[in-house]
Each structure stands twice: as structure tokens, then as C-alpha cells.
Amino acid sequence: MPIDTNLARAPANAAHWERRARLLAAEINAGWWLSSWLPTALVIGIAGTFALLWARWQAVELVPFAWGAIGVALVLAGVAAWFTSRPRFESVASARVLLEERLGLHARLSSAAAGVGDWPGRRIDLDGRWPVRIRATRPALLLTLVGAMLAAAMAIPVADAGAFRRRAIEAPADAEIVSQWIDELQREKAIDERSAGAVNERIEEILERPRDAWYEHATLEAAGTLREQTAAELAALARNLAAAEQAAADLAAAPSRAASAEKHRDSQALAAAARQLALGGMRPAGDAGEKLGQEAAEALADLSPEQLRELAAALRANRSKLKAALAKAANFDLDALGPESDCEACQPCGVCKECREGKPCKKGACAACKKAGRGGITRGPGEAAMKAGVEEDLGATRRELVTAPTDVARSAAGELLDVVDAEHAVDESTYVGPQAGGSIAPTADGGGPSRVDNLLPREQDAVRRFFK
């Protein structure tokens, strides 16, 4: 038979004990929430550590966002933990059971809560008799671990991925330099588009290789070769422009000597310079290119003095553009282009034949302008008597290997002295400028290149495959 519980007595101490029960329930529920949240927090801590490291590696600006994401994740995990642990939450009534059992109250709290009997007095000593004790070690360890991981993620030195990427994509220096030259030359319209395109294709060919192979010896060698060849071609272009300009100016200045040997020589010089301009790796752009392209090399001598002057002016302008463009570009030795024809140091003497005929004065020329080779005629390929060594044309430079004994004191007279009645057989029609790697140069009696010193990477690969 049920007990009538409608006769509840005045709950004098009800508030006190109910507050205790609620406190106990909250403590237990916090424990449940904590045990549900902590594993997730540990996972978030690990993920957050990697996220912070990634953010610091990727971009420092992302770090606050990473912290925000970690915070949001922890909060969301807390909310989820509350929902998942809620079924195990302790009710106040259940907490009351724990409390009354621990305090030895003989179910008095439950009875009083049901309205049977009075609530126990408030003077019951709770010190050391609280039903549960917190085991703080494990939660503290986990939280400390999470905090330490996040702190370590902020403290560990991390390289900037942007800088790494920038370093990683930096092309070989020589390729960059050549690209800069071509850009400047195109901007100044100093060379024609085909020449620039050919060089750019070679740059692209080098850069098409995997990035981690850009700094391999073969790639660097190819880039270096490209730079040397391009520099040599530009120097040759400058020389040929100067030679053609000189020859055109000479022809324009002496129309009356049409049949003279001197005119013939100037005509030959103009034709040779024009041929070399047409065949060179770098061809002039603008008026100079057009004017040279309109006529055959041999027909240039038949131009009127006025046309020859225009041609000379166009060639001079092109050379000036060439020099101006390369002056803007870094890492180019401007001396390789030769002296300016309108050199300030060169002053007409007024007494020599050239001054009287209105030609550039050679006597008053500066030392640079008096250098051998001015005019485009060098000793060139071919055999010459009394050579002490073998000359080797490396494109931009020349190298002479000494084959004669170097110790003169120990040398016999016959080894050093040789008298040969011969003539230096110079083949002036042979192209002596820089040769494009792998390209076939025109052959002549003086001998063209029958081998190449440097191979492009794809050519090297092909050779490797062949020999493999």
C-alpha cells in the first residue's frame, strides 16, 4: 500500500541540500562532459598542431585563421561532447542518492525530497565526505599535452614556403640574363623578332626540364653556353653593323671613284658585312634590316650615294639601339661590341686623306678605334705560317694552345725559327662568327665546324640513350 507523500513537512533545509545535490550532479556531469570532450580535444590538438605548422610554412598571415579554426573546433567538439554525454548525465535525484549514502543519511534526503520527513540539519560535516573526488591527473596531462603541442607548433622554426617556392622556381642565372638581354633588345627593337624568338625558344627548352634538374651541371652548362653564344652573336652583330656602316659610308663618300680599286674593296666589304648580317644568329631589326633585306649583298654597292647614306644611318641607329639596350641589361660586357664610330675621343686630324675626303679620321682615332679587326677583317680561319700554337675559336673567345716548346733556353734554333716563303691564305668568305650549338654553319675552304662543343639537354639525353 503506498505511503501518502502529500504531507510534506516544511523543508527548512531543503534549499541547502538541494543546492548540494545540484552541485554534485554538475560536478559529475562535468566529468562526463570532460571524458567525452578530452579525446576529441586531443585529436583537435594534434590536427591543430599540423595546421599551425602548415600555416606558418605556407604564410604567416594564415596563423590567426588556424588559431581561430582550432578554437571553433574545440568549441564545436565541446557542444558535441555535451550532446553525446548527456544520456549519462546525473540527475539531481541520483546525485541525492550518492550524497545521502556517502553521508550515512539513511535515504533521508530522498524521503524528504518525496515529502516524507524533515530534511537533515545543515550542520552535517561535509569535509572529506564529499561523494566524489576529482582525478585531475589524466585530464590535466591531456590538456597539457595539447597545449604543449600547440605551443611547440608556434615555437618550432619553420621555413617560409613562399621563399622556398621562389627559390625553387628561380631559373639558372645565365638563362635569366639572356632572357633579360632579349627583352631589352626587343623593347629597343634592336634585333628582329625571329632572332629573339630563336633565343627564347632555346631558353624555354632549358627551362622545360624539371625544376630539380635546373641546377644540374648539364643545364647550367647549356645555359652558360647559350649566354656565351648569345653574347658572341650580339658582338658579331655589332661588328657587322659597324663594318657595314663603315663600308656604306665609304661608298657614299666616294661616288666619283666608281671604278677604282678602293671602291671595289669597299663594295666587297659591304657585301661581306651584309652577308654576315643575314647569316648571323642575330639579325638587325627596323630600317637596317629592311634595307639590307631588300637588296642582294652584291647589289648594295650599286645603290645611290643617298641610299648608301640612309643605309649607313640606319645601320648606325640599329647599332646604337643595340648598345643602348645592352647597356640597360645587366651582365653584358659592352666592350665586346667594339668602339663607337662616333667616339668622342676620335677627333679628325684635318690633314689625312680620310679627313680631306670627309671620311672618319683614322689618324685621330682613339686607341680603341685603332684596334685590329676594326673593319670586320680578321686573320680568320685557315693556315698561317709561323704559328706557335693552334688557335681555337670558342665562339665568344679565342684560345690559342701553344704547341711550341715554352722553354726557349732549351729549344733548338730550328724549333723556334722557321723561314717559310708563303702567304697567309685567308679565306675571307668563311663565316667566323659564333656558331649556334648543333646548327650547321656554311662550309667553306677554311673549314666550318665539324663538331659541337656543347649539347643542349635534350641532345645530351639523346646521346645518353644512344650509348645506353
Next chain:
Amino acid sequence: MNPPALLPLDDAQARHAAEAIGRLRRVLQGVLFGQHDLIDLVIVGVLARGHVLLEGLPGLGKTELVKGLARALDLKHKRVQFTPDLLPGDITGNPVLEEVDGRRSFTFQPGPVFANILLADEINRASPKTQSALLEAMQERSVTVMGQTHALPNPFLVLATQNPIELEGTYPLPEAQLDRFLFKIDVPAASVETLERIVLEREIGIPPEVPCVIDAHALTALQDAVRRVYMPPPVANFIARLVAATAPTNPLAAGVRYGASPRAALALSAAARARGLCQGRINASYEDVRDVALPVLRHRLVLDYGARLEGLTPDGIVARLLDAVPAHDKPLPTSLKAAKV
């Protein structure tokens, strides 16, 4: 229609009842020396309107306790020595052919069961047929003879004893009958101090003086007060979980073939209330349940053959269950540790 709700006891009523019970306890302690727990359980059984099965060696004072209880309560008591040739009518009573006014008719002659306290000595020596004669009396508190039902006096209490030795020719009580006993109490042997006191204060053939401290009317009032002791829902839940834990399917009850019945839960509840009143409380508590769990449950658990071979006893299993089943039924999170009660 629900029965009218009982008024709960107030603290003064509970204290008053506890004082009366205390007087009874003191008197019985003067009858049976050194058996305080046994006396308490018997009093609890009486207050809970339950029947008690006492098991112990001869000479431990079982009969003396029952006699003392009857005198202290001023109740009519009878003693029946159960033997194999005892017939059911020898307990319940027999119809006797009598001639009244020249007419012969059967008149019911009440047996020894018509007493307030029936001491069934060595109950396991009677045949099952005779034992079963007690079933109706214990459960219904009435006897039916020749189609006529005769109510037993109120209060009615069966205190049965059985001897754990000399089991030849005995008839172990069936589970159905065992279940009708509220308690099965093991009567322990007396200690040296108790024996010394017995030697000093008792003589053979001279029963101790036992004053009447509670009359039948007061006893009935106390039994009614037990019903008014409040059973808090958490304590009822504890009882339910404890009884459910005796089911063979529960891992904690390994070795149990048949667990306790719902009647065991009712017995636990009644005994816990009675014990609460003995303590002067208005409600039953977890401690009360724990204190009465062993005598309530030990005879209601049937162990399987393997458990008996392993030496498991119902007492051990009940003790294990009491350790494993907490009053607070919810687990605590690992970040918290339950303080030991």
C-alpha cells in the same frame, strides 16, 4: 480501486516504536545470550509479518528463543516436533465426530497451528505432505479442513528449525515452501564469553524469567507501523536491482540456477522497513536492505551442480552481489572517483 494511502510515520511515532522494540530486544537478549544479530533478525521477521526458518545445531537456544519471544509478546505459542510419521491433520487439526443433542456431527478440533507463534521443530523431518499442510497456513494465514476455512489468529508467525546434520531420512523443504519463509537465519555457535555467561546464569530445567513487554495489540500496532515506513524510490530501485542481479543470466550470479523471485523483492522491502523502524526511522534505507539481504536471499537461490562442486554457497553469492550492486546505479566518469562509503 486503489487502496487508501497510508499516512507516513512521523519521527515521534518512529521513536516511540523503536523504544518498544528496544525493550523487546533487551528482554530477548536476556533469554538468548550473545545472539544479538539473531534476535534482531527474529524481531524484524516478527514485525514484517514474516515466517522465519532457523538452521543450526541442536542446543543453540532456538526453542528457548521462541518461547521467550512468545512470553515477551504475551502470545499463544505451540511447538510441534516434526517427525516422518506426522500427518497434516496433526498440525492443522482434525474433524472429530461428536454427539450434541442426540445428533452426531463433525466438529473441527484445531491443531497446534492455531497459535500466534508456531514452533515447527526440525521441519525437514516431516513428509512433504505434512510440510505442504503448512503452505496454506503460512501464506493465507488460514486452514481449510473438510471444505471449511478456519482463520488463524492474528498475529501468526511460524518459526521453523532445521538441523543441518543427520540428514538421512529427512525431506528437504521444496523451493516453493522455502520461498514462503521471510528469513532463513543461520544460528551461529555461542562464543566462549556467551558460554561462560550461560554457565553462570542458567540452570538446566529452569526457564528464565521473561516479562511481557509488548502485548498482542501493541505488536499489531507495530506491524501496522512497519507498513507506514516510507520506502524511497531509490531504495526500491536498489532492491529491484539486487533481486534482478540474482538471475542466472547475470554474470554476477554465476553458479545460480534459479534466482530470487518477486516475492523475494517484497520480502526485502518488508524486512528493510521493519529494520528501519527498529532503528527509529520513518523510512527504509540502503543500509537496511544490505543488512537483511542475506537472510532474505540465501534460501531463495538455487545453485547449479558446478557451483556446488566448486564450493560456492548462496551466502557467498549474495555477499558478492552486495559488493557489486551499488545503491547509486549510475557509473561515474573516469575523471571522478567515488569516495568509499
